[in-house]
């Protein structure tokens with residue numbers, strides 16, 4: 001019996017993401033929680049003839065905690081696209097104050113009602129909201145770093161698509177699985193194109209093309225914000241990316257081994273390889289790296305790729321590390337104040 005809860009299920013990301021989860025045969029129960037419009041989403045998805053049960057939960061007032069508690073009770077996986085999206089001219093950090101409080105409230109709900117769940121954080125700024133989840137769960141005495149995931153999958157999805165678009169004759173986006181490390185905001189996003197399946201193609205680009213490609217991955221979200229012209233940020237591609245990570249976790253939970261995905265995680269020494277990774281990223285507590293997924297969460301951090309990067313990527317990593325350190329501090333300060 002697998003239960004998945006989506007918090008922020010009536011939003012631009014929440015709706016298509018809930019649809020994708022609804023279609024996954026490994027899911028027995030789908031709990032939809034939001035502070036608006038969620039009964040409609042629940043009724044709509046509930047008509048789909050996949051076998052999972054769908055329930056929606058709407059609080060009756062700002063003070064009502066029972067709806068969130070009911071949505072979370074018994075959940076194995078909690079996916080969180082709750083919050084406010086970016087508007088034109090807004091950076092992810094502008095969102096901080098609103099989304100930080102929302103995330104803190106939801107983390108408290110998780111601590112009380114589903115402390116053993118896998119927690120997948122989509123709400124921006126991910127670089128800071130994930131530390132808020134960690135600190136809030138820690139305060140409540142239920143924190144397990146191997147079950148907390150900052151969703152940076154959209155950066156991987158974009159990195160795969162954008163390099164393939166440069167070689168349309170020879171490649172498809174699905175040929176690639178670029179290792180994108182660091183964080184999830186502008187220059188904290190570091191696609192390691194010099195490694196693995198993209199090495200050959202990346203090597204054929206000139207310096208200007210390489211720079212443009214990396215910039216496009218780092219600021220790909222802006223293309224969507226501008227094209228939507230005031231109507232929000234990435235929702236459909238984000239729903240796909242969030243689902244991709246959730247799907248890998250669902251497979252791991254049901255016993256499939258050897259699954260490796262990049263995620264923004266707490267480099268806590270309880271996790272194999274995390275201490276080594278932390279040394280390589282100047283002592284940062286959170287960083288996105290490939291991880292091995294298991295039944296109980298993150299089993300191992302694959303930090304070795306950080307030793308394989310070229311000199312240009314080393315420079316990109318240093319910029320990312322400097323920015324991330326401030327982003328992480330901001331989240332920790334908010335949650336521990």
Ligand code: NAI
Pocket residue numbers: 007008009010011012013014033034035036081082083084085086095099102105106121122123124125126151152153154155184232233234235238
């Ligand atoms: P949206 O505004 O369409 O949806 C957000 C939903 O969250 C709304 O339905 C809202 O009612 C709900 N919500 C607000 N407070 C809540 C609470 N306390 N509990 C439960 N639900 C609550 O926004 P959209 O476009 O779906 O974006 C959601 C978040 O995802 C934003 O923070 C956005 O910046 C972030 N995002 C993250 C990406 C990533 O790669 N990690 C990419 C794109 C967006």
